[in-house]
Amino acid sequence: MEVELKLLLAPEHNEQLLHHPLLGAPARVQQLAARYFDTPDLHLLCHGAGLRVRKVDGVWIQTMKAGGSVQSGLHSRNEWEGPVDRAWPRLGKLRKLIGDDAQWLSVLDTPNLKDRLEPLFLVDVQRHLWELESEGNRIEVALDVGHIERKGQQVPVNEIELELKDGDPAGLYTFALQLLEDIPLRISNINKAQRGYMLVRETGYAPFRAQPLALDADISLSEALPAVLGNCLEHIQRNETAVVDGNDPETLHQMRVGVRRLRSALKLFDAVAPCPPELLEDVRWLGEQLGAARDWDVLLASTLSRIGAQPDGGNGMMAVQALALDTAQAKRREAAQAVLSPRYTKLMLTMGAWMLQTAPLLDGTAADFSRQTLQQLHKSLLKRARRMREDDPASAHHTRIAAKRGRYALEFFHGLHRARSVRAYLKTLAAVQEELGQHNDLAVAGHLLQTLAERHPESTGAIQFARGYLTAQQATQSADLDDIRDRLRALRLPPSKH
Template sequence: MEVELKLLLSPADNDKLLRHPLIAAHARAPVRTQQLSARYFDTPDLHLLRHGAGLRVRKVDGIWIQTMKAGGSVQSGLHQRNEWEGPVDRPWPRLGKLRKLIGDDPQWLQVLAADGLKDRLEPLFVVAVERHTWDLDVDGNQIELVLDHGHIERHGRQVPVNEIELELKDGDPASLFAFALRLQEHIPQRLSNTNKAERGYMLCRQTGTVPVRATAVQLAPDASAAEARLAILNNCLQHIQRNENAVIEGDDAETLHQMRVGVRRLRSALKLFEPLAPCPPEILEDIRWLGSELGAARDWDVLLASTLTHIQAHPGSRNGVMDLQALALKSAQDKRHAAAQALLSQRYTRLLLAMGLWMQQPADDTDEPATDFAKRTMQRLHKKLLKRSRRMNEGEPDTIHRTRIAAKRARYALEFFQSLYRGKGPRAYLKTLSAVQEELGRHNDLVVADRLLRELAQENDAAAPTIQFARGYLQALQATQPPDQDAIRAELHALRLP
């Protein structure tokens, strides 16, 4: 099993890395430099990719080396994959030799047993890099540090490669995060969740940046609470990081929304497991900062795409609303740019590395079953939700907001633990909470819209009359279409925990 961290850095910092005293202090031998060119193979219908595998042939010191990587996962930025590697006598895969390396693993033998696989394989793209390699001893942990500089190419199209790989050869995975954090103090980096093969396939499929929603958490029936914690936190981090590039490179509002949801899920998960493993305050502060950066951009997206459309659609609205939308669009774009810059910042990289390092540390010694922990947690959250709902008051928007947050936390928690339940009980509960959250969310959108419009008025005197009209219209809408608090309270009190 290959275990490694991947970090992106600017080519301008390569010389700084090559001369870095931290590397010299831990290197067991002089740096090795190689020119590497690898061809990646698959079928026209991408059979290997669809099964989570990558196959390459690369020439190393005059010898052709065949490598297949498959399965595994990326958790907190830590890549863990099965790897089978051995020499071949040509620049083309030898599937027979690969089967021998795999041995008796039925899953991957079945992948290679596909009809006509040998004849359908073709080279899809080439990865060509100059590689610098150091063998490090870091407090007894054996780490291979690699700097790759080059490109990935398919049919004349290229994407650059400039990355660090920290591969654990022997020792504690936490040492990878700790060393990366020390390196990051002097050289700006970004944690990467995509490997070279994945980037090459992006060239093949010409895929853009698309929003990625949360995947279901799968917990074993006999999982402990500590095991559930790690699985849930990793699920939240994957949700965040899989939307990262789309927020940086694209302009789809949904990608930013999904990343913000990922941060909210992460904060909820950390709160759930606080008695088991309190998160360090400095990490919590950085997560709050990240949520704030994404939230500011998301609020303007909602105002622009949803809230202001109510005014535009109204026959009595003024022509100036179009100008108001233009001002809101400019603010939304500015906040989106600020969010992207936050993701490119070293504070964000430190947050991910620090989070990964902390998660490698053992939680409090407990053998409590996850089923017991989930039951106790859901009872507490349900009780709090009912308490919040009883305190809702139309004249106090904060009380409605707190009820919405309580519903959201209960919903996230049950989604985290859903695989531990049998039957359809969780579905009915989640459906009700989603409906409550949506209705109260519409009310919250109007509250947020009023705040944003007041900010916009302070910055744009000429648009003040139009903004005042919009505020009045939305306030009237809020007054005439308030959430039915009595119905919500009744619905929540009728709910039964699964």
């Protein structure tokens, strides 16, 4: 199993890295040109595998990487590598390397794979290579500078790979944090092969949504914690590039949801694995940065567009929308800068290290922990629901938060409970969260419009018209709190599989 941490840096910082005291002796330099192979229908990619052949010191080396995971930038993948006599794959030799691993042998046994393989893209880099010891860990450090090419189209490569040769994976985070003290870095959650496939498929950076987490029924708590937190971190990090380089509001929304899921997960584990306060503060900071931009996106996309569509809503609303758009774009730029900041990189590296160091200390089964935790959250939800009052908007907000925490917790641990009951429970909580959330969105929109009026007094009339419309909406579209209470009281927690 190959374990790597991938980091991006700007080309202007390459010299600083090359002469960094942590790296010691001068680097060994290699020129590496690797061709990646797959079928026209991307058979290997569809099965989570990548196959390349590249020349290293005059020898052709064939490598297949497959499966594994990425958690907070830490790439763990199966790897089979060996010499071949040509610049084209030798599937027979690859099968011998794989041995008796039926899953990956079956991927290679698809009909006519040998004849259907073709080179899809080229990764051409100059590699500076160091091998060093750091706090008892043996680490290979590589700086790759070059490009990925597909039919004349190129994307640049300028990244560091920290590969663990021997020792504790958390040591990669520690070493990266030491580099971060002197050099601005970003974690990379996609590898060169994935970037090459993006050229092949001509895909941009689409929104990345939370992936289902299928925990085994007998999984230990020490295994469940990194699985749950890693799932949240993947949700956050796979939207990074789109938030920085793109303009799709949904990518920012998904990244913010990822942060919310992470905060909920950290609260779930707080009794057995309390997160350091400074780390929690950085998570809260990230949520605030993304949340400020998301609130303005919601105001533009739903609230103001509805007002403008009303028969009497056109008077001055175009100007209000333009002002809100300017603010939304500014907030999005601020969110992008937060993602690019050293504070964000430090947060992700520190979270990864804490997660790996904390998980082995936990005892017990995830099933017992899930059952106890869900019972506590269910009681808290019913308590919040009983306290809801029409004249107290905060009480409905607290119930919505409790419903969200319960939903996230069951989504994390759904594999430990009976599927039919899980679906019914999640459906009810999602509906309650949506109904109470609509009221909250209107309240947030009113606050944002008040801020806009203070900054742009020349548009006060149109803005106050919009605020009046929202006040009327809140009065006429308030959630039926009695109905919500009845539905929550009727809920039964899903039984566990054991």
